[in-house]
Amino acid sequence: FATRIIQHLNEIIQNETHSLPLRLIHSEEITFSNGEVKTVIHENVRGDDHYIVQCIDDPLSEKSVNDNLMALLTAINAAFQSDADSITAVIPQFPYSRQERKKTRECITAKQVAQFIEVSGANRVITLDVHAEAIMGFFTTAKLENLHASNYIIKHFKENYSANDLVITAADVGGAERARYYSKTLHAHLAIVDKARDYSKKSVISSMRLVGDVDGKDVLIPDDMISTGGTIINAVKLLKDKGAQKIYVTCSLPFFNEPAVELLSKAYEEGLIAKVIGTDAVFHGQEFVKNTPWYDEVT
Numbered sequence: 296f297a298t299r300i301i302q303h304l305n306e307i308i309q310n311e312t313h314s315l316p317l318r319l320i321h322s323e324e325i326t327f328s329n330g331e332v333k334t335v336i337h338e339n340v341r342g343d344d345h346y347i348v349q350c351i352d353d354p355l356s357e358k359s360v361n362d363n364l365m366a367l368l369t370a371i372n373a374a375f376q377s378d379a380d381s382i383t384a385v386i387p388q389f390p391y392s393r394q395e396r397k398k399t400r401e402c403i404t405a406k407q408v409a410q411f412i413e414v415s416g417a418n419r420v421i422t423l424d425v426h427a428e429a430i431m432g433f434f435t436t437a438k439l440e441n442l443h444a445s446n447y448i449i450k451h452f453k454e455n456y457s458a459n460d461l462v463i464t465a466a467d468v469g470g471a472e473r474a475r476y477y478s479k480t481l482h483a484h485l486a487i488v489d490k491a492r493d494y495s496k497k498s499v500i501s502s503m504r505l506v507g508d509v510d511g512k513d514v515l516i517p518d519d520m521i522s523t524g525g526t527i528i529n530a531v532k533l534l535k536d537k538g539a540q541k542i543y544v545t546c547s548l549p550f551f552n553e554p555a556v557e558l559l560s561k562a563y564e565e566g567l568i569a570k571v572i573g574t575d576a577v578f579h580g581q582e583f584v585k586n587t588p589w590y591d592e593v594t
């Protein structure tokens with residue numbers, strides 16, 4: 296995914312009339328003993344087009360989503376204060392993207408994140424398969440560009456796996472549009488898991504039912520992200536109960552937060568999941584990719 300980001304940046308740069316050579320600048324992220332963070336840029340960036348790449352949910356670092364978000368905001372504002380001409384934040388994972396609407400008495404945090412990014416000084420944000428495209432509308436002065444991983448994942452699936460009578464199944468109603476795209480591109484049938492959550496109980500899944508037929512068929516579930524693995528495991532169990540054969544799971548953002556790795560490994564060993572295919576937009580390291588039989592990484 297890093298390669299695609301660089302390709303995308305090169306395309307943008309080539310399209311600009313005032314294009315300048317791409318260079319990595321010397322900057323520093325300083326964390327104070329009370330946890331506060333600041334970014335210092337150690338060279339002149341006045342008049343430059345400035346790109347800041349930040350992994351928000353980083354499995355290989357000790358830092359939390361909130362630490363990384365705050366560091367991003369300080370980096371954007373450091374570039375703004377240094378008179379960069381334009382500032383683009385490249386964030387494969389848009390933080391708080393699942394808090395994009397009010398379900399009960401709660402905040403719409405995805406909108407706050409958009410506002411923080413804008414007031415810090417960014418003009419453009421590049422992200423991957425943002426959970427809800429409505430988030431684009433939360434920006435007023437900056438623009439959100441949403442890249443898609445679907446074509447790379449579909450290519451990998453076609454080159455490596457053969458499925459019998461494939462049914463693309465959305466893990467929830469929110470994923471229906473993505474599933475429709477997969478079903479059209481792979482000439483496969485479509486089904487949807489209707490998932491309900493109980494918002495009075497920490498958003499626990501309260502019911503799941505299948506709309507469509509998977510009996511005797513192979514299934515591919517294209518999700519945008521796997522966090523705890525709860526959604527996928529529940530969907531896979533339901534599909535197996537309904538007679539599904541091999542089940543493939545794909546996701547653009549394989550966060551694998553606790554206890555996802557344990558749940559997915561167990562599901563693979565029990566024959567519930569044939570393979571999980573993710574992208575390197577969330578970096579787990581080559582050791583993990585090499586040593587995890589249930590996981591394929593698309594770059």
Ligand code: R5P
Nearest residue numbers: 519520521522523524525526
């Ligand atoms: C839900 O709307 C998303 O598309 C994902 O299915 C969900 O957020 C994944 O979270 P978890 O793995 O914790 O169930």
